[in-house]
Amino acid sequence: MPPLAQRNLLHDKVRLAVTLTGIVFAVVLIVVEMGLFVGFTVTTSSIIDKSNVDFWIVSKHTPYIEQGAAFSERKLYQVLATPGVANADKYVVRFAQWKTPTGAEESVQAVGFNPYTGIGGPWNVVEGNVEDLKTPDAVMVDELYKKKLGVTRVGELFEINGRRAKVVGFTRGIRAFTTTPYVFTGFKNAQGYTNLREDQTYFILVRAAPGTDKKALQHALELRLRDVDVLPTAKFSSMTRIYWMFTTGAGVAVLIAALLGLVVGVVVVAQTIYATTMDHIREYGTLKAMGAPNSYIYRVIITQAGIAAAAGYVLAMLVSFFVVRASQTGGAAILLPWPMAVGIFFLTLLMCTTAAVVSINKVTSIDPAMVFRG
Amino acid sequence: MSAAISVRDVTKVYVEGTNRVPVLHGVDFDVEQGDVVLLMGPSGSGKTTLLSIMGCILRATSGSVQIAGREVSGLSERELPGVRLQHIGFIFQGFNLFPTLSVGENVELALDLKGTRGPKAKDEARRLLEQVGLGNKYEAFPSDLSGGQKQRVAIARALSGSPGVILADEPTAALDSHSGRNVMEMMRDLAHKHGRGVVVVTHDSRVLEFGDRIVHMEDGRIAKSITEAAA
Numbered sequence: 251m252p253p254l255a256q257r258n259l260l261h262d263k264v265r266l267a268v269t270l271t272g273i274v275f276a277v278v279l280i281v282v283e284m285g286l287f288v289g290f291t292v293t294t295s296s297i298i299d300k301s302n303v304d305f306w307i308v309s310k311h312t313p314y315i316e317q318g319a320a321f322s323e324r325k326l327y328q329v330l331a332t333p334g335v336a337n338a339d340k341y342v343v344r345f346a347q348w349k350t351p352t353g354a355e356e357s358v359q360a361v362g363f364n365p366y367t368g369i370g371g372p373w374n375v376v377e378g379n380v381e382d383l384k385t386p387d388a389v390m391v392d393e394l395y396k397k398k399l400g401v402t403r404v405g406e407l408f409e410i411n412g413r414r415a416k417v418v419g420f421t422r423g424i425r426a427f428t429t430t431p432y433v434f435t436g437f438k439n440a441q442g443y444t445n446l447r448e449d450q451t452y453f454i455l456v457r458a459a460p461g462t463d464k465k466a467l468q469h470a471l472e473l474r475l476r477d478v479d480v481l482p483t484a485k486f487s488s489m490t491r492i493y494w495m496f497t498t499g500a501g502v503a504v505l506i507a508a509l510l511g512l513v514v515g516v517v518v519v520a521q522t523i524y525a526t527t528m529d530h531i532r533e534y535g536t537l538k539a540m541g542a543p544n545s546y547i548y549r550v551i552i553t554q555a556g557i558a559a560a561a562g563y564v565l566a567m568l569v570s571f572f573v574v575r576a577s578q579t580g581g582a583a584i585l586l587p588w589p590m591a592v593g594i595f596f597l598t599l600l601m602c603t604t605a606a607v608v609s610i611n612k613v614t615s616i617d618p619a620m621v622f623r624g
Numbered sequence: 625m626s627a628a629i630s631v632r633d634v635t636k637v638y639v640e641g642t643n644r645v646p647v648l649h650g651v652d653f654d655v656e657q658g659d660v661v662l663l664m665g666p667s668g669s670g671k672t673t674l675l676s677i678m679g680c681i682l683r684a685t686s687g688s689v690q691i692a693g694r695e696v697s698g699l700s701e702r703e704l705p706g707v708r709l710q711h712i713g714f715i716f717q718g719f720n721l722f723p724t725l726s727v728g729e730n731v732e733l734a735l736d737l738k739g740t741r742g743p744k745a746k747d748e749a750r751r752l753l754e755q756v757g758l759g760n761k762y763e764a765f766p767s768d769l770s771g772g773q774k775q776r777v778a779i780a781r782a783l784s785g786s787p788g789v790i791l792a793d794e795p796t797a798a799l800d801s802h803s804g805r806n807v808m809e810m811m812r813d814l815a816h817k818h819g820r821g822v823v824v825v826t827h828d829s830r831v832l833e834f835g836d837r838i839v840h841m842e843d844g845r846i847a848k849s850i851t852e853a854a855a
Contacts, residue, residue, distance in 0.1 A: 251733075251736050251741075252725055252729040252730075252732050252733045252736060253725075253729075254722060254724065254725060254733065257722075257724030257725055258724050260724075261723065261724040532720070533720075533722055536716070536720040536722075537737075538705070539679075539681055539708070539714055539720075540708065540709070540714060540734060540737060541705040541706065541707075541708035541709030541710075541712075541737060542705065542709075542737050543705055543706075546737065
């Protein structure tokens with residue numbers, strides 16, 4: 251087939267620019283809205299997802315990570331005595347008050363972990379290292395919150411709930427959904443920062459020994475431990491996400507925005523592709539008059555839409571790349587994981603071809619006798 | 625010689641809301657192979673409607689239409705494009721070339737519709753363009769051509785697949801007299817030398833000398849039919 255679709259698209263540069271601008275606008279809008287949703291969702295459970303353990307043992311009916319209640323640390327020994335457990339550590343995630351030397355206060359979430367095993371510790375450490383958290387009063391915060399917490403460099407001293415805290419390093423990109431920064435520290439420090447009794451913990455993180463049947467281990471732990479829930483990491487992550495994104499309504503707003511972005515994107519693309527097809531309506535009428543079957547005309551129009559979709563997608567991804575990068579240092583992360591990027595490609599194709607199909611209905615209903623009307 | 629087109633007692637009524645507008649009233653009309661028939665008459669006389677029915681673009685309300693001996697009046701909307709492809713070449717007043725395709729590609733597109741593709745289509749397109757004197761314009765675009773040249777490309781396109789019938793709607797209306805004569809000479813050659821049935825709807829009295837038969841229409845009827853010899 252002569253390249254009618256390609257030529258139709260490339261012939262009028264202004265129309266091409268308008269078409270691609272429409273698609274790029276729509277795709278970037280979708281990336282931003284969906285990326286915000288994914289960003290928020292991932293952020294709510296990042297501490298759980300990055301813990302790299304198999305189970306979280308939490309107080310009974312804990313709905314999400316910020317809501318754990320303290321329980322006796324004796325359960326740690328019961329866990330360690332359970333066959334199939336390779337490792338287990340106490341863990342704290344709790345709100346506390348951060349105080350700068352100037353007296354300004356900020357809410358933070360103290361994350362206390364065992365710095366000797368590193369389980370549940372910080373990731374993406376860009377200054378200092380996790381080992382430094384073995385020293386008393388040592389804390390690590392994220393670069394994103396330096397300004398908020400009044401931190402400028404390693405070695406500075408602050409107070410958390412009236413206790414000394416010394417910044418020994420920084421992480422990059424560890425956000426908190428609640429906008430309350432995480433402060434990583436050793437478990438013992440965290441007990442002090444959160445007024446947790448010495449014989450208590452909020453969570454126990456459990457790693458199964460290699461080759462262990464995890465279902466069976468969960469069952470064994472549930473039999474052995476009272477008044478706690480034994481949650482697979484994925485489940486606790488999902489519970490936390492669902493709580494923040496849907497139960498609180500915070501995520502619903504973001505989700506609605508994402509869906510609206512999708513609808514606006516579809517409308518923009520539909521209008522753009524429709525207009526592009528209508529520009530060539532007389533040519534399609536000529537094709538029909540010459541005897542082209544509808545399938546031939548569908549192919550031209552869908553090819554045209556497909557090329558526009560692919561070109562628009564590539565440009566939109568370039569723009570999105572910069573938007574996503576810029577968001578990393580901003581207040582809200584826009585994430586574009588590759589499965590989402592692939593999904594958006596197919597969504598773009600779908601939007602463009604659907605819009606083309608709408609215009610096809612118009613084209614196939616053309617009266618071929620139009621070609622005789624001057 | 626058998627008729628390229630045979631129209632018997634054809635009527636056409638357009639329905640506009642509750643109104644029925646009759647446009648053709650029992651038209652009988654034949655186009656023989658090798659004949660150029662000029663279809664003339666005032667605006668609204670039904671010429672273009674008759675041309676559209678003969679071209680299988682419109683369906684008659686009643687009556688019989690045969691193209692190359694095949695009855696087409698009973699065919700469905702899905703079957704008519706196949707008849708157009710196989711038997712009929714169209715030439716339009718506004719040329720209706722695809723502006724984004726080169727001259728050669730315009731002809732190749734018509735060949736593609738008829739199943740001729742690749743190098744064979746290129747060779748055939750070149751041959752057809754040479755036949756209309758535009759062998760050197762294969763790579764040119766319609767916007768680079770004069771009106772007469774565009775109409776010659778349209779003729780080359782109409783000839784793709786060697787249809788037995790050529791239907792032309794005001795082919796000289798947008799051309800100067802020299803180009804118009806040139807185009808009509810080609811039409812005559814298509815009929816006389818290649819045995820095609822050619823129907824030309826026209827208002828242009830300058831082309832009268834090229835018709836083997838001149839059919840006048842008025843109010844949806846054939847008012848008079850004059851053969852060249854009789855004229």
